[in-house]
Amino acid sequence: MNMTWLTGSVSEILDAIMLEEKEPKDQAALDNNVSAIIQEVRTLGDQAVKEYTEEFDGVTLDDLIVSEDIITEAFERIEPEVQQALECAKENILSYHTHQLEQGFIDFPQTGVMRGQKIVPLTRVGVYVPGGTASYPSSVLMNVLPAKIAGVKEIVMFTPPPKDGVFNAAILVAARLAGVDTIYQVGGAQAIAAAAYGTQTIRPVDKIVGPGNRFVATAKKQVFGKVGIDMIAGPSEIGILAQAGANPAYLAADLLSQAEHDTFARAFLVTDSKELGEAVEKEVFAQLQTLPRKEIAQQAIVEQGKIILASSVSEMFTLMNALAPEHLEIAFEDAMSYLDQVENAGSVFLGPFTSEPIGDYLAGTNHVLPTSGTARFASALGVHDFVKRIQYVSYTKEAVQQASQAIQVLANKEGLAGHARAVAMREEQK
Amino acid sequence: MNMTWLTGSVSEILDAIMLEEKEPKDQAALDNNVSAIIQEVRTLGDQAVKEYTEEFDGVTLDDLIVSEDIITEAFERIEPEVQQALECAKENILSYHTHQLEQGFIDFPQTGVMRGQKIVPLTRVGVYVPGGTASYPSSVLMNVLPAKIAGVKEIVMFTPPPKDGVFNAAILVAARLAGVDTIYQVGGAQAIAAAAYGTQTIRPVDKIVGPGNRFVATAKKQVFGKVGIDMIAGPSEIGILAQAGANPAYLAADLLSQAEHDTFARAFLVTDSKELGEAVEKEVFAQLQTLPRKEIAQQAIVEQGKIILASSVSEMFTLMNALAPEHLEIAFEDAMSYLDQVENAGSVFLGPFTSEPIGDYLAGTNHVLPTSGTARFASALGVHDFVKRIQYVSYTKEAVQQASQAIQVLANKEGLAGHARAVAMREEQK
Known part of the structure; x- marks a missing residue:
C-alpha cells in the first residue's frame, strides 16, 4: 500500500486534491x-x-x-x-x-x-x-x-x-x-x-x-x-510542512491522528525532501498496524493521504496557503519565524513537539475550525461568533445642517427623494 | 387609507408581523x-x-x-x-x-x-x-x-x-x-x-x-x-421608538424613507402614545402625496407599515428588541441614555435629528445591515468580515511532557488512540 504523491503547479495540485465536496445523491x-x-x-x-x-x-x-x-x-x-x-x-x-x-x-x-x-x-x-x-x-x-x-x-x-x-x-x-x-x-x-x-x-x-x-x-x-x-464542517484535515531532518515518526503519527477520525479525513504532507516523504510514508504504514482504528485510518490515508513534493520552502508555503488546511503543522525547529508566511489555515501548530492533538484537547485554542479550504475566508469558532456589533450615531440639528447638502445630493442622485426630504426637513423645521 | 395598528404581547405582535420570509413559489x-x-x-x-x-x-x-x-x-x-x-x-x-x-x-x-x-x-x-x-x-x-x-x-x-x-x-x-x-x-x-x-x-x-x-x-x-x-439581504426595515411630544412630521418622513425603497419595505412605529401614533399616521399619508416614489411607498406603508402601541417605555424596548430592526431610531431627546436597553438592531439612530438617511449616506457607519430579525445574531458589514483570525500554538518538549497525561486521558476517553499516541510519542522519543 502507498500514499499518493503529487508534484506540479498549485492549480494542478489543487485540481488533483479536489477539496470541494460533492453533494450526495440522496x-x-x-x-x-x-x-x-x-x-x-x-x-x-x-x-x-x-x-x-x-x-x-x-x-x-x-x-x-x-x-x-x-x-x-x-x-x-x-x-x-x-x-x-x-x-x-x-x-x-x-x-x-x-x-x-x-x-x-x-x-x-x-x-x-x-x-x-x-x-x-x-x-x-x-x-x-x-x-x-x-x-x-x-x-x-x-x-x-x-x-x-x-x-x-x-x-x-x-x-x-x-x-x-x-x-x-x-x-x-x-x-x-x-x-x-x-x-x-x-x-x-x-x-x-x-x-x-x-x-x-x-x-x-x-x-x-x-x-x-x-x-x-x-x-x-x-x-x-x-x-x-456556525459553519457546516466537512471532513477533518491536517497539512504538515516539513523538511529533511524532521522526525518521520512524529509526522506519521500526526497524519494518522487525523486519518483515524473517519474514512473521509484528509492528511497532507508538503515537503521539499523526497527522502523525508518516503520515510514518513513508510512510518505511516508501520504505525497503522498497531492503531485501534486501523481500518478507518488506512482507508483515509490510502484514498485521501497525499505527499506533495515542492521545490523550495517558499513553494511549500504557496501550496499550503492554497490548500488552506483546517490544521497546519509547521514541523520546523524555527517554526515561529515562518508564521508570517501563513495566510490561510484554521489553527497552526508550531515546531516538532506541537502535535496537533494538543490543540484538540488542551492548549485552549479552539478545535472547531474551518474545513475544505474555507480557511481562505473563515476562522476558528470564537467569542466573536457570539456577539453582535451594534452601530450607533447621533447628530445634533446643527450637525445635520452641515451634512444635509451632501446627503441630499447623494439621495437625489440615487432617486430616493424621500431620503433627501427626511434630512432637509430637519434643517428647516424647529 | 390607513396603517395597521397592533397591540398585545410580544409573541402576538411578532406573529402578526411575520418577519420571516416565505420562499417564492418559483x-x-x-x-x-x-x-x-x-x-x-x-x-x-x-x-x-x-x-x-x-x-x-x-x-x-x-x-x-x-x-x-x-x-x-x-x-x-x-x-x-x-x-x-x-x-x-x-x-x-x-x-x-x-x-x-x-x-x-x-x-x-x-x-x-x-x-x-x-x-x-x-x-x-x-x-x-x-x-x-x-x-x-x-x-x-x-x-x-x-x-x-x-x-x-x-x-x-x-x-x-x-x-x-x-x-x-x-x-x-x-x-x-x-x-x-x-x-x-x-x-x-x-x-x-x-x-x-x-x-x-x-x-x-x-x-x-x-x-x-x-x-x-x-x-x-x-x-x-x-x-x-455576506448575508442575503431581505427587504429594508425601520423601527422607530417615540413618545408623546415627538415631531410627527420627522417620524413620518423617516418611515417613508424606508417605504420608498420597494413595496416589500417595512416601517414600524412603536410608541406608548395613541395620540402620537395618530398624528404620525396622518402625516405619513399627507407626505405621501408629494413623494416622487409615491406608488411604491404607499403600497409598502399600507401592506407592511405598523403602528404598535405599548404600555410603557420598558415594553417599547422589549417589543423592539424582539423585532430586531435593521434600522432603529430612538427619537427621544435623551436617546443616548437608552442605548444600553438596545439588544438587537443593525444600526441605531439617536435623538430627533438623527434621521436614518444620515447613516445611509454620510455618517460613516455601514449601511449594509442585517434584516428580517437577523440582527438578533448578525451585525453590520465591517472590517471583521474581511479578515481571518488564525490561531497558533507552540509547545516545547518539556511542556508536552507536562500536558501529555491529560491529553491522553481525553483522547482515549473519546476513543481516539491515534491522538493519544502522537502526543505520547513526543514524551518518549528524542
Missing part, C-alpha cells in the same frame, strides 16, 4: 424529509419532538429536560482523571478565549456628531452535541465556553437520549463545567427545529452551533436565517 | 437555472460568461474588463457635487471603520507554551454592484472600504454592462475612490460563478459581497462554501 430526499420534520415541530411542538424521538432514537420521553439528578449522578460516575482533564482544558480554553473579547468604541468626529459601536452578546444560544461514538466532551467545552465568555445570557444543549437511558457521563459533566443552563434530551432534525422555532417547553434560541450528522447539518442549513448557525 | 426553477449557469461558467469560462451576457444583458462583450479610458471618462462626466459628496462619505466611512481594526494577541500561559491569534486580511474579494435603478454608488463605498481597511490585497467589482454602453458615472467613480482594482462588466449569476470559480480572465475570489437580484442572491447561496458570502 440530498434532495433528505432535504424533503428534514423540511417535513421542521414543519411538524413548528406546528405541533413538544408532541412532534416526542414522536420523532420515539421514531428515530427509540426512546419514549416524559420530560424533554435532562434532570438535575441525572447530572449529579454523572459527576459520581465519571472517572476522576477525566473530570480533572476536562477542568484543565476548561481553564486553558477560558484563558485563551478571554483575549478575544472585543471592546466597543465611540468617537466624536466633529462638533455635534457622535458615532460608536457597542458589543452585545447574543441572548440565547443552542449547542448541539451528537450521540453515540461522535459524542465528544472536548467539543462541548469548545462550543460552550466562547459563548459563555461572550456573555450569552442563556446557553442550552441538545443531545439525543441514549437507548439504555445511560448518558455519557463526560458529556454531562463537560456541559455543567462549561455553564450550560439546560440540557434537552432531544437530537436530530427535531432538535434543530425546536431550537430555531421553539415549542411549549423549549424557548427558541438566536444561534445554533455544534456538529451533527447529515440530518442535523441539513436542518441547520434550512433554519439558517431564522437563527444564526 | 424558487426551485430558479435554483435549477442558476445551477446550470454556474456549471456552464465552470466548464467554459469566459465563453459562457460572454454568452450569458449577450442573452441576459443584450450586450456583446469584447473585453470583460471596464477599461481605464471608460473610468477616466466617468470622472469627466460626473457632477462635481456628486463626486464631492462621495469623497466626503468616503472620509467618514474610513474614519468610522478604522476603529474596527483588530489586533492579534499572543500569550505565554506557562513555561514552554506560546499561544496566539493573528489577524490576516482575505486575499481577494469580489463586490457585486447591481445595474439599473438599484445601482447605488453609496453601496459601492460601503462594501469596498471595509475590505480596503482590513488590508484585502485585491478587490474586484462585478456589474452588468449597460445596454447603451454608458455606465453610471457615479458607480465607476465610487469604485475608483474606494480603491477597487479591477471592474468586470459582468452581472447576474454568471458574475457570481466567475467570481467563485474563476475563468481564463477572472481570478477566483475568496469572498463575494454586495446586493443583487434573485439570480445573484440564488447564485451566492449556491457558491457559498467554495467562497464566503
